[in-house]
Amino acid sequence: MSDLQPAAMVETRGLKVRFEQAGKRIEAVNGVDLSVSRGEALALIGESGSGKSVTLRALMRLHPERSTRIEGQIEIEGRELMAMSRGELSRLRGGEVAMIFQEPLLALDPVYTVGQQIVEGLRRHRGLSRSEARARALEALKSVRIPSPESRLDAYPHEMSGGMRQRAMIALALSCHPKLLLADEPTTALDATVQIQILILLRELRRELGLALIFVTHDIAAAAEVADRVAVMYGGRIVEMAPVRELLRAPRHPYTIALLASRPDGGLAKGKRLETIPGSPPDLAALPPGCAFAPRCRHAMAICSSQLPPSERIDSEHLVACHWAMGRSDADPYTQPRQEERMDR
Amino acid sequence: MPSSSDSRAADPRDLGGPIQPLLKVRGLVKHFSVRGGAGKRRVVRAVDGIDFEVRKGETLGVVGESGCGKSTTARLLMQLIKLDAGELIFDAATVGGQQLPLREFRRQVQMVFQDSYSSLNPRMTIEQSVAFGPRVHGVGRRESMARARSLLDRVGLDPQRFGGRYPHELSGGQRQRVNIARALALEPRLVILDEAVSALDKSVEAQVLNLLDDLKRSMALTYVFISHDLHVVRYVSDRILVMYLGEVIEIGPAEALFERSAHPYTVALLGSMPSLDPDQRTEAPPLVGDPPSPIDPPSGCRFHTRCPYAEPLCAEQKPPFAELDEGHRAACWMVVPGSQHSQAAKAQCVDA
Ligand SMILES: Nc1ncnc2c1ncn2[C@@H]1O[C@H](COP(=O)(O)OP(=O)(O)OP(=O)(O)O)[C@@H](O)[C@H]1O
Ligand SMILES: Nc1ncnc2c1ncn2[C@@H]1O[C@H](COP(=O)(O)OP(=O)(O)O)[C@@H](O)[C@H]1O
Ligand code: SF4
Ligand code: SF4
Ligand SMILES: [Mg+2]
Ligand SMILES: [Mg+2]
Numbered sequence: 038m039s040d041l042q043p044a045a046m047v048e049t050r051g052l053k054v055r056f057e058q059a060g061k062r063i064e065a066v067n068g069v070d071l072s073v074s075r076g077e078a079l080a081l082i083g084e085s086g087s088g089k090s091v092t093l094r095a096l097m098r099l100h101p102e103r104s105t106r107i108e109g110q111i112e113i114e115g116r117e118l119m120a121m122s123r124g125e126l127s128r129l130r131g132g133e134v135a136m137i138f139q140e141p142l143l144a145l146d147p148v149y150t151v152g153q154q155i156v157e158g159l160r161r162h163r164g165l166s167r168s169e170a171r172a173r174a175l176e177a178l179k180s181v182r183i184p185s186p187e188s189r190l191d192a193y194p195h196e197m198s199g200g201m202r203q204r205a206m207i208a209l210a211l212s213c214h215p216k217l218l219l220a221d222e223p224t225t226a227l228d229a230t231v232q233i234q235i236l237i238l239l240r241e242l243r244r245e246l247g248l249a250l251i252f253v254t255h256d257i258a259a260a261a262e263v264a265d266r267v268a269v270m271y272g273g274r275i276v277e278m279a280p281v282r283e284l285l286r287a288p289r290h291p292y293t294i295a296l297l298a299s300r301p302d303g304g305l306a307k308g309k310r311l312e313t314i315p316g317s318p319p320d321l322a323a324l325p326p327g328c329a330f331a332p333r334c335r336h337a338m339a340i341c342s343s344q345l346p347p348s349e350r351i352d353s354e355h356l357v358a359c360h361w362a363m364g365r366s367d368a369d370p371y372t373q374p375r376q377e378e379r380m381d382r
Numbered sequence: 383m384p385s386s387s388d389s390r391a392a393d394p395r396d397l398g399g400p401i402q403p404l405l406k407v408r409g410l411v412k413h414f415s416v417r418g419g420a421g422k423r424r425v426v427r428a429v430d431g432i433d434f435e436v437r438k439g440e441t442l443g444v445v446g447e448s449g450c451g452k453s454t455t456a457r458l459l460m461q462l463i464k465l466d467a468g469e470l471i472f473d474a475a476t477v478g479g480q481q482l483p484l485r486e487f488r489r490q491v492q493m494v495f496q497d498s499y500s501s502l503n504p505r506m507t508i509e510q511s512v513a514f515g516p517r518v519h520g521v522g523r524r525e526s527m528a529r530a531r532s533l534l535d536r537v538g539l540d541p542q543r544f545g546g547r548y549p550h551e552l553s554g555g556q557r558q559r560v561n562i563a564r565a566l567a568l569e570p571r572l573v574i575l576d577e578a579v580s581a582l583d584k585s586v587e588a589q590v591l592n593l594l595d596d597l598k599r600s601m602a603l604t605y606v607f608i609s610h611d612l613h614v615v616r617y618v619s620d621r622i623l624v625m626y627l628g629e630v631i632e633i634g635p636a637e638a639l640f641e642r643s644a645h646p647y648t649v650a651l652l653g654s655m656p657s658l659d660p661d662q663r664t665e666a667p668p669l670v671g672d673p674p675s676p677i678d679p680p681s682g683c684r685f686h687t688r689c690p691y692a693e694p695l696c697a698e699q700k701p702p703f704a705e706l707d708e709g710h711r712a713a714c715w716m717v718v719p720g721s722q723h724s725q726a727a728k729a730q731c732v733d734a
Pocket of ligand 2: 084088
């Protein structure tokens with residue numbers, strides 16, 4: 038980002054999320070630092086269970102308070118989320134911060150029409166009159182390019198196709214003009230033809246409305262269509278973060294490198310074997326003290342299993358958490374980072 | 383994937399020889415009756431008269447939007463549901479005829495589904511699950527178990543470690559390996575994979591795709607590979623078949639279909655794949671809206687309601703399947719030489 042970077046829309050420092058479950062402690066998110074400015078789109082990618090959704094839900098304090106422990110700081114426009122009262126929280130949710138999910142039927146209420154649901158939100162969050170709210174709801178449906186929006190206002194969710202429902206949910210999320218949109222795999226369940234429409238829609242809305250976007254996906258190509266920056270998660274940590282071009286062209290973390298190589302993309306010659314990552318994802322109830330990727334990493338060294346690799350800058354916008362990428366070795370564990378100074382945190 | 387003709391030459395089950403397609407599908411139709419509004423019965427034309435062949439040793443990819451009839455086609459090929467019309471010819475024998483009774487056919491064709499959980503019996507160890515098919519088909523207990531263990535080994539699950547586990551004690555990728563082992567237990571010749579890798583993480587998907595490739599070579603298999611992931615389909619398929627609203631609209635060699643797509647729907651479908659290059663993002667969606675309902679599909683060419691090249695002719699008459707190149711065919715008036723479509727001249731002339 039430039040020097041004139043405005044205050045972050047959302048920023049987390051040392052975010053940790055733990056679940057207590059049947060006597061076990063699941064360490065789902067383990068120190069996530071991220072910052073997204075106004076109008077910026079960040080994609081969170083990683084395999085299932087890596088903590089993408091848990092991170093996203095923490096940004097809206099959606100986790101059950103009783104069984105969840107959240108540590109670290111979360112700031113929304115400079116305000117501490119964990120210190121907010123119930124009233125402040127409910128103004129925030131659906132007002133300044135909105136969320137969309139993979140399955141729109143979970144977000145939409147089956148017994149109300151799409152119009153009623155949008156109107157209800159607008160009256161609650163924006164105090165609009167019924168007719169003002171209805172006009173705004175129509176505008177929201179138009180903004181997500183739903184065909185014949187007037188008639189869709191009075192349609193029930195089950196009367197719509199998957200792509201239409203996904204648009205209706207985005208319209209609901211955007212109707213109160215949020216500043217931050219959290220999207221959890223919003224296109225995973227859709228056909229390619231509908232997926233690209235939604236991806237382009239998100240890109241355009243971001244430009245038109247200056248919306249900040251955090252976009253969770255397991256598909257790097259979807260991230261490449263929408264995101265400015267990409268953060269790769271593994272074992273509840275961000276192991277690499279860079280502008281999308283840089284991440285695709287010069288990945289530095291062994292996990293990112295392996296993830297990119299395992300994709301059967303157009304360029305791949307037929308009959309060529311796909312790269313695979315041996316082993317399985319880490320047990321979040323028993324994370325090792327060092328790098329969580331070590332048991333599967335082809336570059337793992339002794340220090341990897343004893344010392345947690347810190348997140349370090351490779352250049353001004355490229356962060357990586359890996360001893361190997363920073364040029365360390367067992368013989369020389371204290372070699373300074375190859376290019377830049379350590380990030381001071 | 384390279385052909386496995388060597389192992390096939392010795393296959394005593396090969397009746398028709400290498401030229402005879404493994405499976406010929408003729409005029410396949412399946413309509414479902416559903417309750418519409420006001421208690422009226424309506425007909426879903428899930429599969430509406432399709433013809434194609436599956437060649438010996440190939441992987442035939444099947445693509446198309448959700449609801450276009452891919453899974454219904456798969457279930458018809460498996461004879462899990464009854465055909466309304468049409469016939470299946472398996473290696474020169476009519477399926478269900480005297481030469482090839484259904485039971486015998488079912489041994490030779492197996493299927494793997496997307497949902498690795500619900501396709502396994504939660505009360506059986508995975509060893510028992512894999513041995514179940516052979517048992518039902520009259521193989522002895524000991525022999526079935528031995529076969530199950532060797533298959534588990536083959537799909538990369540150590541039978542010592544995993545054989546006694548229950549499905550919930552495995553990861554999604556491991557369960558899908560069990561499903562593959564189970565499908566192979568009767569030594570089928572044709573395996574239908576319906577979104578078999580779609581629920582897996584990318585890195586696990588890569589492992590399973592590599593496994594499928596190994597098994598195909600070593601066991602002389604033929605695959606019908608259904609997936610919504612066009613990158614994966616391109617990578618695994620020798621030929622690709624494109625469906626739209628219950629019909630086949632294009633079929634051809636994988637590279638030809640990607641490099642020289644003929645049907646406007648195929649062009650739009652392939653153009654919808656997200657670009658991996660942030661400097662060449664997809665500017666505008668190739669198609670708007672969702673596919674129409676397979677209840678009352680559009681007249682003539684079913685794609686005419688969304689096609690940028692549609693002309694009056696297209697709504698009036700269904701285009702025939704026209705050949706563009708050896709084995710590459712498409713159902714579009716623009717491809718039919720000398721048709722009334724104003725763009726027809728662009729098509730290569732096939733006949734004089
Ligand atoms: N048992 C059934 N009763 C009524 N309609 C059905 C039945 N099975 C399938 N259909 C309908 O037939 C059409 C084709 O369905 P099918 O499952 O074959 O689609 P598909 O191409 O596999 O889609 P997807 O990509 O979503 O898996 C759909 O409109 C579907 O709703
Ligand atoms: N409410 C919860 N209680 C216990 N464990 C949870 C809860 N929510 C998520 N988890 C666990 O946290 C880990 C990360 O989950 P998630 O963020 O959903 O992964 P993903 O990256 O696939 O979105 C997983 O192991 C998941 O099972
Ligand atoms: S820190 Fe070590 S184990 Fe972890 S990714 Fe880097 S090289 Fe591999
Ligand atoms: S026949 Fe007509 S409507 Fe159908 S795909 Fe060809 S040009 Fe388009
Ligand atoms: Mg998730
Ligand atoms: Mg299906």
